[in-house]
Amino acid sequence: MNVKDPRQIVAAKRDGRSLDDAEVEAFIEGYTDGSITDALASAFLMACLIRGLDAGETLALTRALIASGDTVRFEGLGVPTVDKHSTGGVADGVTLVFAPLAAALGMAVAKLSGRGLGHTGGTLDKLESIPGLRTDRSPEEMRRQVAEIGCAVGAQSPTLVPADGMLYALRDATATVPSIPLIAASVMSKKLAVETDLILLDVKAGSGAFMKTVPDALSLAEACRDLARGWGREARIAVTDMDQPLGDAVGNALDIVEAVQVLRGEHRGRLRDLVVAFAERGAQVTLGRDPEVAAAEAERALDDGTALERFRLMVEAQGGDPKVVDDPSGTLPAAPVVVPIEAVEVGTITAIATEDIGLASGMLGAGRIRKADVIDPAVGIVVHCKIGDRLEAGQPIGSVHARSHDDARDAVERVLGALSLGEGPVSVPALVHTWLE
Secondary structure (H helix, E strand, O other): OOOOOHHHHHHHHHHOOOHHHHHHHHHHHHHHHHHHHHHHHHHHHHHHHHHOHHHHHHHHHHHHHHOOOOOEEOOOOOEEEEEEEOOOOOOOHHHHHHHHHHHHHHOOOEEEEOOOOOOEOOOOHOOOOOOOOOOOOOOOHHHHHHHHHHHEEEEOOOOHHHHHHHHHHHHOOHHHHHOHHHHHHHHHHHHHOOEOOOEEEEEEOOOOOOOOOOHHHHHHHHHHHHHHOOOOOEEEEEEOOOOOOOOOOEEOOOHHHHHHHOOOOOOOOHHHHHHHHHHHHHHHHHHHOOOHHHHHHHHHHHHOOHHHHHHHHHHHHHHOOHHHHHOEEEEEHOOOOOEEOOOOOEEEEEEHHEEEHHHHHHHHOOOOOOOOOOOOOOOOOOOOOOOOOEEEOOOOOEEEEOOOHHHHHHHHHHHHHHHHHOOOOOOOOEEEEEEOO
């Protein structure tokens, strides 16, 4: 078969044949250089969605995506390097806390993050709510900052895995996003293009995640693990709960406020617990720490200000106002309207429609429906209650931060509508369903 004829490659996949490495590479190369049209690439993606990709095809696709652009190396730092990624959720501020915490424990975190889309938040949007902070860091700036203070969080370079960006936009436009092999190749191509000693991956499962069930999330986690193995890279992958917001803050500046509270040792709960779990696993793999010792060291670094000081240095190194560490609410942009959320019924929270809360925050301006949408860093939602909590009528459970009273009232109704109440004992979802390695 002539691998230079992309129509035959699409036809082969359409008919259920497994593609070889050369065919996959030729197709991705042709789409990247413009010789393959969006129409034919759309047919290819639909064939992949319907027929699936086996492990060999998924690895070949990942390699081809990586080969479409540059790779980033962080060599000679004298400490192990770690990259951490989440598949996206609601009130997921783990990276904001994990990066400085891991640096405080003796690891180097070089993190290329993304922006929010749909109901999920983006780490870059959250950091950019800090006045002056820049995330457009060159690879050399990232490397220098990591060498000096141990952590840096920046935007993905346009030359890093450009084929993935092109294909993702097409997948979004052609209803071909929900394919586990395509998702795995997209996620891992960006992780494998940055050469770190360890990849920590957080695959979310639940009402606020793209993978709505634990089995689907586990399938994605296994596909990502296999890609890391095929590339010869060390990875640890957790399947974690997103049947309720991880933290309390669903916004951008609000997320930073919560992250600073966790870094000060003032805020406890599932967000802090998951950060510690990832720090523990990272220290265990890269530094040879005993798990209990690593967990205790992580807890101590959050309580004694060590991790907070790394966050201050990271903010300052990226041009941000370091006063955010001392007075986050006074430093960050604030919404003009703040309306309390009060429970209207008596009962125990049995379930939370987490995606609805994320979308409600997005409708205030904290998120994007389209990539071109502009973020309002000040607005968002804070929800303190979790599954299993008992509510009384009139009880304060959070607040909406908005530009207008009408927007705030709509968001309050949406949050209350996302809470299911009942009576009797409730099973609280496990924070971490499983770890893969």
